[in-house]
Structures are given as structure tokens and as C-alpha cells.
Amino acid sequence: MAELTLNGIPVIDTFAEAFDVAGTAIIITNDTAKWAMIAATTMTGFATSVIGCGAEAGIDCELSPEETPDGRPGVRVLLFGFEPNGLKDQLLKRVGQCILTCPGTACYAGVDGPTKIKLGGAIRYFGDGFAVAKKLPDPLTGKTRRYWRIPVMDGEFLCEDFVRAVDGAVGGGNLLFLGRNHAQTLRVAEIAVDAARTVAGAILPFPGGIVRSGSKVGARTKGMMASTNDAYCPTLKGRAGTELAADVGVVLEIVIDALTSQGVAESMRAALHAATEAGAAHGLVAVTAGNYGGNLGRHHYHLKDLLSKEPASEAGAA
């Protein structure tokens, strides 16, 4: 493939292949930012891959008291699933087990969209008939919002009746950083993650935003849906099919999910620029992206479209 460069670092002329997913956002508040973050962190645990975890989730941003419905510190969490029903199942489990259980926490819808997902209206059954609903006008929007107040041992768990799933969410934007050694490549990936997270409405669901076990579809073992991306495993260099040059010792990947296709593109763009700016000092050999030949996902993010600091036209179109 033709080779491009950005900040002196080779960028492979390929594309990241991503998929339509169901996505939603919730706002978690607590008396302190610390406990809001504890609840959000717990809820977004074990949510790296929708295949193995049922959902991909991450923390979008922290919110000041002025930005939350109840005037307390908050955290906005994004959750993605294959389709709305699966997303609902995961949302209920995670809010029920991680937010309801966390002292002082309340939970609100964090995004508007066309698909309703019942949340408080389902969790209220934990209240064993003692839960009550309350409709109150939202002073910010003027619209009425319905909440459930579920008695718990520290007072009440307050949860909005329903949240909404958006149309147009995309999962699976990615970049692969090809480096010389582990420590330096990890640092490049960390810098890329920090940049990618500056884009609102985008999350990186893997540990610290980084994944080392990139995968391909299928496997030599019967029944496996996915298996290691052997073309990018440095210990398999020299075999047929490897994509790695002799000087590449480590490959780390970042995966990006966002509420919009534009969010994925902008998050990838920010990560690509930050990584290549730091790359020369950290032994970065090249940057590439993962795809499945373009036949599985309709969103293709071509790296050549991300080389400019500003978007020239909408990326990610089929």
C-alpha cells in the first residue's frame, strides 16, 4: 500500500472499518465527584468488547454541578451494544448492580434520541411496591421529566424513568501503533488516548483505552468467532501474512466508539496527530488501522482523510 507521512511518521494508506451500533448516555451524580466517579468506573468495568462483555462502555466526561440535573458533581457514561434490546439488557444490569448499589448515587438520561429505553421504570421493582414516580419540570428545557424514587438503606435511589438511544452511533474506529519497544509504544498509545478522549461523545472502552490483543474474524480453531491478529503479532514476524517490518517489536491498538460517525473520525484524527507528534521521540515506526476488507462494517475511516488537522469532508461514509 502507498505510504503517507504525518509529522515524519509513516502512515499506512488504509482505513479503519467500523460498525453501526446502538448507543446511549447516562449521567451519574453523587454528593462528591469521587463517588460519582466510583459509580461510573464500576458500571463501565468489563465492557471492553461487545462480543465478550455484551456492551462497550466508558466514561465520556466529568460534569460540574452546574451541568447536572440535580446540581451535584457528575460523570457522563456512554454505553454501546449491537442493538437496542441488547443495550437495554446491559444498561439495566449495570445500573442495577453498579449505580443502584453505590451510596448516594442518582442516574439520569444523558442524551436525546429516537429510541426509548425504560430504566427507572424497570429498576423500580427493586422497591418492592414502595417506589414512587415523580414528574417534575426541568428548569433548563421546560419539559417535564419523570423520575422513580426507590427506597434504599441510605435514603432513596433516584433514577430517570427512561433514557434514549441515539441513531447513528458507531463502534470500532481504531488505530494501530507500530513501535520498537513496549515502554515507548505504550507511551505513544497513552498520548493518543488522551487526545482521542478530548472529543465529546467518544469513548475508548479497552483498559486505559488501549488493546494489545487485536483480533481478526474467525480462527483455525472451529467455533471461534475471533482470534489473534497474527499479521500484527511481532513474535510471528517472518511468517507468510505478517504485516510487520523487521524493526517493529510491539503493536498497540486503540479502539474508539462514539455517538456519531463524526465523533469517531474526529477522535481518530486527534489521536493520529498526537501520536505522530510524539512518535519520533518514542520510536514509533508507523501508524496503521484495522479492517476486515471493507465487507463487514459500512463505516470506513481512511487515514489519508485524517492527515489534515481539520476535516475536509465528512469521513466514515461507506
Place this chain on the structure above:
Amino acid sequence: MTTLTLRQEPPERLDFLNVNPLSLGGLSESEAARLPVGTSRRGLTLGDCFAIALDGSEDLVIEGGSSRLDRVGASLSGGTIRVVGDVGQRLGEGMKGGAVTVTGSAGPFAGSGATGGTITIAGDAGDHAGGAVYAAKAGLDGATLVIHGAAGDHLGDRMRRGLILVGAAGAYAGSRMIAGTIAAASLGDHPGYGMRRGTLLAGKVGALAPSFVETGTHDLVFLRLLARSLRPLSPSHADLAAGALTRYSGDLATLGKGELWVSAA
């Protein structure tokens, strides 16, 4: 704006059910003058009682109120009605949207069955404001009723949803309440008598029914949301919700999922 100016005190009760910005919008002044508003065999029309000036707008002003003007704003679905003076019974009954403002006082059953919009009474309201009329399933049913003065007895009787803000209310406020919220500087005796669900918030209350039990003081997120919702309508009521409060649960003689919050200061 469309203006109706009362010529003199009406000789009988007048029914304003069909007098609103929407119904007047497509009429000429002569057609509007023929709208029947009388409630006796006298056959009074709007033109008999009011000087009419129409301009087709969504804002209707009634200059010169009377306690004989019944059902002003009833079934209103949009636009505004402003009454300079008093009105009679069933102000905004069954209202669905828009705004009704009364500079004087209102008779009984203001806001009964209203599902949307805002009703504001600068003076006092009679008994059963926000309450159910006889044989009706529910009183206020989603609208917002603001009474700057005092309300009579049985405020919000069988109220189902919505919000009532009042300076003071008489006995049995929130009686048989199904749900919704009432906030008041003070409530009379037996607030929430027979209430199933709903929230009463008061600076002070009269005698409580024995079927209300104190649950103590609680720092609930709900009170923060309530205070934020009330502040645009009435900062003093919002301050009440944000202050120290004692909670009573009731009416345990019925479903018992209602609550009464009383200022602990």
C-alpha cells in the same frame, strides 16, 4: 391582542367555556357578539355583556372581571387569557395548554381536571382549587396552578399529577390525593387526609391526621430536583424545599405512599 371589556356586573352567571383565543380567532366581532354565554333562559350573549375588540391574536384580555365569570379558560389548548379582576368557579377546568392569569381572585374548583398549561391567580382561590368536581376521577391532572394568595379548603382534592404553588391553604389540602405536588407556605388542619401518593411541602401545618408518621429528616436528591423545579415559579417555595425539613409518611389509612415535608426551622 383581543380584548373583552365588561360593560357592567353580569345579571347572571356566565359560562366562558367557548370563549377563548382559538374560538374567537376565526370570528368577526359581530359573530363573536352572538356567542351564547348566559346560563339562564334569558339567552345572554357575549355582546350583551362585553365590548369586543378582536385582532385574531392568541392573547385574550378580559378587562373587568366578575365572580360570575365561570369556566374562564376551560379546555384551553393554547394561547393566553388574562383576566383583570375576579373570576368565578372552574377557572381553567380541563385546560390542556397555554396560560391563564387572573389578577383578582377565583372561585371554587380552579384548575380542576387541567392536564397542561399554567394557571396563575394573583389573589385568592376558593375551595377545591385543583380539586375534583363531583363524580370526577381526578382534580388537577398535570397542569401548574399558582395561587399567590390563599386557597380554601380541600386544595388539590383527588389531584392526580401536576404542581400547585400556594401562599396558604385551608384544611384538608391534598385530601384523597392520587399523585402530584403541592407546595405552600402554610397548610391548615389534616393535610393529605386520605392521600395515596404525592408530595406536600409546607412551611407550617395545622393538626396532622394520626395516620401520618414521622420518618425524620432526610437529605434526598428528590428535594434538590424539586427546589430547582420550583425556583423559576417561586423562589420562596424553592427555598422552602432546599431548607431543613421533617418528613411525614401517609396517609397510612390508605396506600400510604404519600409524603408531607414540613419546615423544621
